[in-house]
Each structure stands twice: as structure tokens, then as C-alpha cells.
Amino acid sequence: MIVVNTETLPGHEITSSLGIVQGNVVRAKHVGRDIAASFKNIVGGELKGYSELLTEARREATTRMLAQATELGADAVVNVRFSTSAITQGAAELYVYGTAVTLKETAPAPPPLPAE
Amino acid sequence: MAEFIYVSVYFGGPLLLLGLAFFAGNAIAKRHENDMAERQKTVAHMDLSDIASFRKPEISGPPPLLLNSEVTLGIDHFRGFLGNLKNIFGGEVKSYQATLDRARKEAILRIQEQALAEGCNAVANLRVAFVDVSGNTTLKKKASMVTIQASATGYRSAE
Numbered sequence: 001m002i003v004v005n006t007e008t009l010p011g012h013e014i015t016s017s018l019g020i021v022q023g024n025v026v027r028a029k030h031v032g033r034d035i036a037a038s039f040k041n042i043v044g045g046e047l048k049g050y051s052e053l054l055t056e057a058r059r060e061a062t063t064r065m066l067a068q069a070t071e072l073g074a075d076a077v078v079n080v081r082f083s084t085s086a087i088t089q090g091a092a093e094l095y096v097y098g099t100a101v102t103l104k105e106t107a108p109a110p111p112p113l114p115a116e
Numbered sequence: 117m118a119e120f121i122y123v124s125v126y127f128g129g130p131l132l133l134l135g136l137a138f139f140a141g142n143a144i145a146k147r148h149e150n151d152m153a154e155r156q157k158t159v160a161h162m163d164l165s166d167i168a169s170f171r172k173p174e175i176s177g178p179p180p181l182l183l184n185s186e187v188t189l190g191i192d193h194f195r196g197f198l199g200n201l202k203n204i205f206g207g208e209v210k211s212y213q214a215t216l217d218r219a220r221k222e223a224i225l226r227i228q229e230q231a232l233a234e235g236c237n238a239v240a241n242l243r244v245a246f247v248d249v250s251g252n253t254t255l256k257k258k259a260s261m262v263t264i265q266a267s268a269t270g271y272r273s274a275e
Contacts, residue, residue: 003182004269006241010173010180037190041260042133043140044192044215045148046222050249050263054186058265062182080182082267086248 001066002076003098009076011106018072018100023064027057028091057094058082065096074100134194141192145218152221159228163238163273170240172274180271181234185226188249188263189219196260216262220244223266236270243267 002009029037033049040047069077080098087093163171170180191199195211202209223244231239247263 002179004180004241005182005243005267006168006170006180006269008169010170010271011175037261041190042137042193043144044137044190044195045141045144047188047190047261050188050261051186054188054247054249054263054265055184058184058186080267082184082243082245082265084245084247084249084265092247092249 001069001074002103003062003066003080004076004078005080007079009078009103012076012103013106014078014101015104016102018069018074018102020097021065021068021072021074021077021100022095022097023061023068024093024095025057025060025064026087026091026093027053027060029053034089054084054092054094057092058096061094061096065098069100072100073102075103076101134197137193137195141194144192145214148218148222152218152225155225155229159225159232161237162228162231163275164224164228164242165240166242168241170271170273171238174272174274177272178235180269181236183227183230183234183239183268183270185223185230185266186247186263187219187223187226188261189215189222190261191215212262216264219262219264223264227266227268231268231270234270236272238273238275239268239270241269
């Protein structure tokens with residue numbers, strides 16, 4: 001499955017749209033991580049716990065979206081967008097959505113012009 | 117003597133913390149900046165744009181793919197303190213600005229590095245957004261960290 005956040009795909013033509021596919025996840029870190037982060041926060045720097053929290057949420061949400069797309073028999077998901085919302089402290093919702101489409105390969109482009 | 121101990125404990129603790137935050141925070145920020153400048157060289161040749169279309173894509177190449185990155189940076193105590201102070205008088209709050217800037221740079225750099233690792237040489241449709249993980253903004257608490265999420269599409273450009 002091809003997944004992109006652009007509207008088109010090079011070398012392919014979109015033959016039909018199967019509608020919106022989406023996935024959402026709300027994730028929280030355990031309280032130990034929150035406490036560790038608050039200590040780290042005194043001096044700044046990357047708070048890996050929260051970066052990971054978001055990465056995990058994004059992976060999970062994308063997997064759910066792709067499962068929907070597979071069910072619809074899509075070849076690709078285009079124009080994928082991410083959106084997040086804060087539910088409570090230390091928890092985040094990640095919502096991902098895109099358009100499931102079927103593809104047809106277009107004729108290969110003419111050979112590039114010879115280099116000067 | 118008793119007053120002296122009381123005063124030094126009462127003011128000394130927070131001041132010590134501020135001092136620690138100032139030196140350690142600056143060192144961490146500096147190291148991060150240097151590290152990013154070094155990594156920037158490896159991706160400098162890549163085409164990076166936020167345009168939603170591909171520039172001279174290689175048709176026969178591997179299909180384009182979605183790239184993501186997330187970065188959370190803490191705002192150290194000292195910068196937070198400065199920011200709060202500045203908030204009283206208003207104006208540009210540079211201490212927060214620098215951290216936000218660093219987080220965005222890092223997120224974009226990670227996207228480019230990921231693209232390079234996947235065999236792409238160009239990145240299109242870059243989107244960068246601020247994420248409220250901690251709920252600080254909605255709860256009207258002091259913002260103590262910034263989270264940036266970036267997404268883009270990596271592809272092979274014939275250029």
C-alpha cells in the first residue's frame with residue numbers, strides 16, 4: 001500500500017476514490033514517565049518519553065487507517081493528514097485520515113532530455 | 117543565625133535550581149544546535165519543499181512514502197522563569213522562541229534523515245504542527261515543553 005500526504009502520485013493515475021479512511025488513538029504514559037520528564041524538564045532537552053508517546057500513537061493510528069483501506073481494497077491512501085488533541089495532562093489523541101483510492105499505472109514518461 | 121539558615125533555605129533552593137537550569141540548559145541547547153548543524157550537512161543536498169506536488173519525480177523509481185517525526189523539547193526552568201517574567205511586561209518572548217525553533221529544526225531534520233535512509237533524495241509537502249501533549253495549553257498551566265509533529269512525503273527526484 002502506498003501512503004503519501006500529497007494529492008497525486010507520480011507515474012500513477014487515480015481511477016476511483018473509495019472515501020475517507022481514518023484511525024485514532026488516545027495514549028498516555030505511565031506516571032513514572034511523567035515524573036521522570038518533569039525532572040528532565042528542569043534543564044530542558046528532549047523529553048524522549050513524550051516523543052515516543054506520539055510516535056507510538058501515530059503508528060497505531062496509521063495501522064488502523066491502513067486496515068480500513070485494505071478492507072476497502074484500496075491501492076493507496078493519499079492526502080494523509082494528522083491532527084492531535086490534548087485530552088488530559090500526559091495523554092494525547094492522535095487522529096489520522098486520508099482518502100483511499102485505486103490506482104492505474106500511467107504510461108512511462110518520455111526519456112529525459114540529454115544533459116547539456 | 118537561625119534567620120540566615122531560614123533565608124538561605126527559602127531562597128537558596130530555588131536560586132540553585134535556576135542556576136543549574138541556566139548552565140545545564142544552555143549547554144544542552146548549545147550541544148543540540150551543534151549536533152543539528154553537523155547532521156544538516158548530510159541532508160543539505162536534498163530537495164525540501166512544502167509544495168503538495170512532486171518536482172521531476174522518477175517514474176520508474178520506488179513509490180513515494182509517508183514520513184513522520186515527533187520531537188518534544190523541555191523548556192528549562194530558567195527559560196520558563198524568564199518567559200514568565202517577560203509575560204508581565206509583554207513583548208517578544210525570545211526564550212520560548214528559541215526552544216520552538218530548535219524543536220522544528222530537529223523534526224524537519226529527522227524527516228530528511230528518514231527520507232535518506234529510505235533511499236529518497238527529495239521531500240515534498242512538508243507539514244509542521246504544534247502538538248499539545250501535556251494539556252498545558254488547555255489547562256491554562258505554564259507551558260513547560262513543546263512538541264512538534266512533522267509529516268511529509270519522500271520520493272526520488274530525477275534532478
